[in-house]
Amino acid sequence: MVSSPDKTTINKIPLSQQLNQDSGSALGKYQEKVLGSKSLLALLKYELLSLLFGNLVGALGYLFRKKFYPGLFRQVGKSVIFGKGLVLRHPNHITLGDRTALDDGSLFDASGAGEAGITLGNDVIVSRNCIIQGKTAPVTIGDHTDIGANVVITSSGGVEIGQAVLIAGNCYIGGGRYNTDRLDIPMMEQGLYTKGPVVIGDDVWLGAGATVLDGIRIGKGCVVGAGAVVTKDLPDYAIAVGTPAKVIKQRNS
Numbered sequence: 001m002v003s004s005p006d007k008t009t010i011n012k013i014p015l016s017q018q019l020n021q022d023s024g025s026a027l028g029k030y031q032e033k034v035l036g037s038k039s040l041l042a043l044l045k046y047e048l049l050s051l052l053f054g055n056l057v058g059a060l061g062y063l064f065r066k067k068f069y070p071g072l073f074r075q076v077g078k079s080v081i082f083g084k085g086l087v088l089r090h091p092n093h094i095t096l097g098d099r100t101a102l103d104d105g106s107l108f109d110a111s112g113a114g115e116a117g118i119t120l121g122n123d124v125i126v127s128r129n130c131i132i133q134g135k136t137a138p139v140t141i142g143d144h145t146d147i148g149a150n151v152v153i154t155s156s157g158g159v160e161i162g163q164a165v166l167i168a169g170n171c172y173i174g175g176g177r178y179n180t181d182r183l184d185i186p187m188m189e190q191g192l193y194t195k196g197p198v199v200i201g202d203d204v205w206l207g208a209g210a211t212v213l214d215g216i217r218i219g220k221g222c223v224v225g226a227g228a229v230v231t232k233d234l235p236d237y238a239i240a241v242g243t244p245a246k247v248i249k250q251r252n253s
Contacts, residue, residue, distance in 0.1 A: 010136050010156055010176050010192040036090040036111060046072060046091075055084050074117060083128070093117030093134075097143065100124045109133040113155065121145070121163070135176070136194075141165075142202065157214050158197030165200055168208040168226070174198045175214055201236070221251060 024032075031043055049072065053064040061084050070076035072091040077098035085105045088094070093110035100120050102108070105128050110117045113134020121143035126132065130151045132139055137158040141147075145161055148169035153159055156176035167173075179190040195215030200206075204218055207226035212218065217233045224230060225241030234240055237251040 007177075007193040007195050008157060010194055033111065034089055035092070037092065042092075046088075054086065057084060077122065090117070095119045097122035097124065100126075102126050103128045103130075103149075106130040107133065109135075112136045113138045116140075127151070127169070137197070148208070155198075156192065157194035160197060161200045162202035162204065162220070164203050166205040168206060168210070170209045171206050172211045173200075173206075174212070177214070223251070 028038065031038055035042055035046060049068050053061060053068060056064060062081070065082040066080070069082045070080065072088060073094050073096060074092050075095045077096060077100065079099045080096050081101040083102055083104035083106070086102060087107040089109040090111045090113070091108070093113055093115070094108055094117055097120055099122060101124070103126060106126055107130070108118060109132070111134070114137070116138035118132060118134050118139045120126070120141045123144045124141055125146045127147060127149040129149055130147055131154065133154045135154050135156050137155045139153060139155045139159045141161045142163035142165065144163055145165040145167070147167045148171070150169050151167055151171045151173070153173045154175050156174060159174045176192040176194045178187045178192055180187050182190055195213070198212055198214055199217045200212070201218060201220035201222070203221045204224070205222070206212070206224045207228065209227045210224045211229045213229070213231055216230050218224070218230065219234055219236035219238065221237040222234050223239045224245060227243070228241050228245040229243045230240065231244040234245070234247065238247045239249040239251060240247050
């Protein structure tokens with residue numbers, strides 16, 4: 001990555017190029033994208049568990065995933081719940097704490113998260129249809145955090161979420177930004193950059209549909225209103241609403 005005072009260039013091969021590069025076999029490309037490993041044993045294990053138990057409904061699915069899925073991950077704590085239809089990419093770089101619950105249909109992608117990967121603490125709840133993606137940097141989520149349905153967390157510069165954070169449904173956190181300076185080529189070909197990590201302190205509440213851009217720090221105990229777009233740092237215990245979000249009150253005043 002190349003840094004400047006206000007942004008860091010993201011060196012990432014576009015997904016279309018990754019999927020259609022000429023070198024290597026189709027199976028090798030699949031292994032690299034899904035597992036990040038050329039181990040035939042790891043591939044067979046992943047495919048077998050996904051086929052047999054990935055979409056198995058009811059108590060049998062619950063019990064079999066609870067028994068066999070931990071072997072796919074870097075580390076899994078006690079009493080973890082795995083919903084059906086989970087999509088896992090590079091699960092060997094994902095760590096799950098005790099009593100964490102991953103609900104149906106969610107995507108966990110650590111393929112670009114580096115060695116640090118994706119880490120979920122103890123007692124974390126991830127509701128249905130969420131996306132937690134280490135696109136080009138790691139993701140860390142603290143203990144007791146509750147993530148609502150359809151939330152997207154995508155890390156280009158790093159995402160660090162504290163403890164006991166409430167994230168309501170349909171929130172969007174992180175992401176990168178396209179360069180738009182040139183007019184002679186499409187924006188998607190001009191490359192991406194990030195303004196830095198997203199850091200969300202302990203005991204924060206993000207209302208439904210809130211957006212937190214990259215490079216933003218939200219202090220401890222903040223409340224962000226539904227639909228707000230956070231474009232600037234928020235101090236501890238601030239209540240912020242609107243687009244862009246503005247502080248209207250301090251909880252500790």
